[in-house]
Amino acid sequence: MLLLPSILHANTEDNYPIILEKKQTNPGKIYNLTGDRFIIVKNNWLDKTTTLSVFNTELQKKSLVLNNTEIRDLYSKDTIIAAIATSKRRAFLTRFDSHFSVNKLFLLDTNTDVNDELKIQQTSLDKYIISKNNELFYFDTKRKLKQTLTTKFIDNSFLKISxxxxxxxxxxxxxxxxxxxxxxxxxxxxxxxEPANSYSISIKNSKLIIECHYESNSHILIYTKSLKLLSEFWVDVINEDYLIEPINNKDLGVYSISYYEDKYSVTLTDFNFNVIQEFELPNYIISPLGIFYDKDNITVVFQNAIYNFDNSLNVVFYKPISITTSELNSKISIINHKDFFAYSTIDASIYTKSKNTFWQVYYYYNSFINYIIPLFLLIIILVIYYLYSKKKELNATLLELSDNDFIFVFNKKGDLININKTAMKIIEIDSSVPLGRFFKYYCISEHTAELFEIFEKMRVLKESFQQKIHIYHNDELHEYICSAVTKRRVTGSVVGYLLSGTDITEELRQQKLNNFAQLAHDMQTNLSTLKLNAEELEASSEASENKKNKIIKQINILNQKVRDIVTVGRSSSVHKAKHNAKILIAEVIEEFDFEFYPNVTFVDESNDFELYVDKQKLSRAIRNATENSLKSMKDSDSGRLILRAHKNTKYAYFEVQDNGRGMSKEVKDNMLKPYFTSAGGTGLGTMIMRNAIEQHGGEIIVESEEGKGTKISFKIPLS
Known part of the structure; x- marks a missing residue:
């Protein structure tokens, strides 16, 4: 009796074994400590102080305030906390216990800038490894010895073996x-x-894992302890959206966040991308911010929710949250303790855990409600459907059609009595043209011939059927699945006819793109093998070495183009970051070997400014426009290729201009249409440009004159 009201008001949090209750919010970044404790570090820029707050399992805290000091990184082992602190351009290693009763300072560096990346790791008692940007140091606090290990260290790549x-x-x-x-x-x-944007290295289940991260994917290498390559594969998500972690004591799996059909999913696969388990999230979940592994649990943080799973992707707890836009650029940290859970962006939010004794009751009740309510509503809809008049039923169907679908409604004589906007466009009439005439009266255009044939077939057969037809409208040829329905009374007599069509042109286009993407994905393995063989060639002379380097460079470029095709087929998300326009243009130019174009002069007229774009996608668009220009000048003795980047208060412009053969008016008017090509190609290059710029909310401007040259401009909003 007492349980029933709470069940009736159950929400999705009650469906899982653990319930989180928010206890407090503290400003600062959270770090895990040994002994089931954690610390929150708050650097106050205004009064130049740093507050350290250590919490125990009862969430009681003890704080220490450091004046004129900033904590840059922190490491804990046993009872000792070691931190990298900076003050007046000097860097210190400071050590203290959780009661702040021991506090020792060791000077590390006397020339530390606010932008320097400082990190700390402990190798053994009194001995630490410290990194500053690309420098790696060994520091012995007992002997007060500092030793430089390398000045070419790659960040985030230190791994302690013993x-x-x-x-x-x-x-x-x-x-x-x-x-x-x-x-x-x-x-x-x-x-x-292989060269990459960034790296991660780790040892899990006695296997060495090296992750090579790029803009939108990662190359994973798995080795034995003796450094024998066990497996390698590509993961087509950014490194914040996947993990490689143990499934059991022997096997590893890939946990990743995927997006399909307007929904996010958390997926567990093996290294051959066979799906082991998948959890589909509700469609209101937005913006994944990170996926974390801790004590055989997977935690996924979104902008509006946190999910925690066991290693088989069974949900342990779910908590709605709200991370503001201002917090999105802050790195997320989490702590998952048996008694509490905490995460931090700008501030740290702390929750206590409690067991949900009746979670299975809640779960099955809510599951039952999820089925019984739609079933009840369906019965009501069926009753209404039966009772309503046929005219109202047809009008309701008209309202439910999308903008790309057409519908014609006829009486039993074949007179057109109702129509939607798309159908009007197809037969080229507007609302001023009266209805009520036989359908042939409206089918006067040549492109409506197939439509009228289906109409006649429907009237003769007096049966429902489907058929594909092609109709030319909006200056494009569209393919439709056309449905013909004969409406009858209960007695069987014909009341009228319904002719509707669903536009499947875009679906077919996407299917072709997916086929290209799968082909390109299969080609990546062959390109990697080619590249490795080229790299292992022994050069017998400087000229051979140069040739080898050119082979590798061109394979890298070809490999990137293959990834272009994969991206066109699979990627719809944009990952914007701040980039320099002049550097972006320069990097595109560097991809082209000038020896292959002795007749072309490359000119960089880019301005120096920064903007937020998806660098990989925009670079692809500029690269493809550049390749088109080079093709147009292949027969020219004095080709000139100009790349520009400039901006005004609202837009940034990236331009590729040549003095090649130019385009005819027909080619210019059709070049941005799907798969259009004037050179017998696939049209993918233009598709890549169009997709990239549309995903930035921009537009492509084409200026060309036959015999004089072409200018392609990408206009991108700055906000």
Whole structure:
């Protein structure tokens, strides 16, 4: 009796074994400590102080305020907390316990800037590894000894193997190496790794995992302890949206956030992308911000919700949250303790955990409600459907049609009595043209011939059927699935006819794109093999070395173009970040080997400014426009290719201009249509440009004159 009211008011949080209750919010970033404790660090820029607050399992805190000090990174082991602190351009290693009773300072550096990346790791008692940008140091607090290990360290790539042995990544002349360091003295190059934007290295289930991150995907390499390559594969999501973690004591799996049909899902797959488990999230969940692994649990943070799963993707708890736009640029940290859960952006939110004894009752009750209410509503709708007149039924059907679908309603004589806007466009009439005449009266255009044939077939057969037809309207040829329905009374006599069509042109286009994407994905393995073989060629001369480097460079470019096709077929999201327009143009120009175009002069007229764009997508668009220009000048003795970037108060403009053969009016008017090509190609290059600019909310402006040249302009909003 007492349980029933609470069940009737159950919400989705009650459907799972653990319930979170918010206890407090504290400004600052959260760090996990040993002994089931955590610390919140708040750097106050106004009064130049830093507040450290240590919490125990009862969420009681003890605080310490440091004047003229900023905490840059923090590491905890046993009872000692070690932190990198800066004050007046000097960096210190400071150590204290959780009661702040021990506080020792060691000077590390006397020239530290506010933008320097400082991180700390402990290798053994009194010994630490500290990184500053691309420098890696070993520091012995007992001997007060500081030793530089490398000045070409790659951030986030330190991995402790034992107290006297660790790995890290080092760059050298555009090549990345996995380095083994023993006793902080002896170095050994173990592996050569492909260039990437960033890296992660880890050991899980006795396997070494090296992750090479790019703009929108990652290349994963799995090795044994003896550095034998076990597996390699690509993950087509950004590195914040996937994890490689143990499924059990032996196997590893890929946990990832995917987006399909306006919904997010959390998916567990093996290395061959066979789906082991998948959890589909409600369609109101938005903006994934990170996926985290802690103590055999997976936590996924979205802008408006947190989900926690076990390693089989069974939900442990769910909590609605609200992360503001101003917090989105702050790095998210989480702590998942048996008694509490906490996460931080700008502020730290702390929740207590309680067991939900009746969660299965709530779950099955809500599941039952989810089915019984739609079923009840369906029965009501069926009754209304039966009772309403046929005219109202047809009008309701008209209102439900999308803008791309057409519908014609006829009486039993074949007179047109109702029509929607799309159908009007197809037969080229407007609302001023009266209805009520035989359908042939309206089918005067040549492109309506197939439509009238189906109408006649429907009247002769007096049966319902479907058929594909092609209709030319809006200056394009569209393909429709056409449905013909004969409406009858209960007695069987014909009341009228309904002719409707669903536009499947875009669906077919997307299917073609997906086929291209799958083909490109299969090609990546072959390109990787080609690249590795080219890299391992032994050069016998400087000329051979140059040729080898050119082969590798062109394979890299071809590999990127393959990824272009994958992206066109699969990616609909835009990942914007701040980029420099002049650098972006320069990087596009660098991709082209000038020796292949001796007849063309490349000119960079870009202005120096910054804007928020998806660099990978915009670079693809500019690169494809550049390739089109180069093709147009292949027969020219004095080709001139100009790339520009400039802006005004509202828009940024990226322009590619050539003095090639130009385009005819027909080509110019049709070049941005799907798959249009004037050179026997696939039209994918233009599709890549169009998709990239549309996803930025911009437009493409084409200026061309036959025999004089072409200018392609990408107009992108700055806000």
């Amino acid at each position: 107290d006297n042995k660790f790995y890290y990544l080092r760059s050298s002349e555009n090549v990345t190496y996995l380095i083994e360091n023993i006793k902080h003295k002896y170095e050994k190059e173990l592996l050569r790794i």
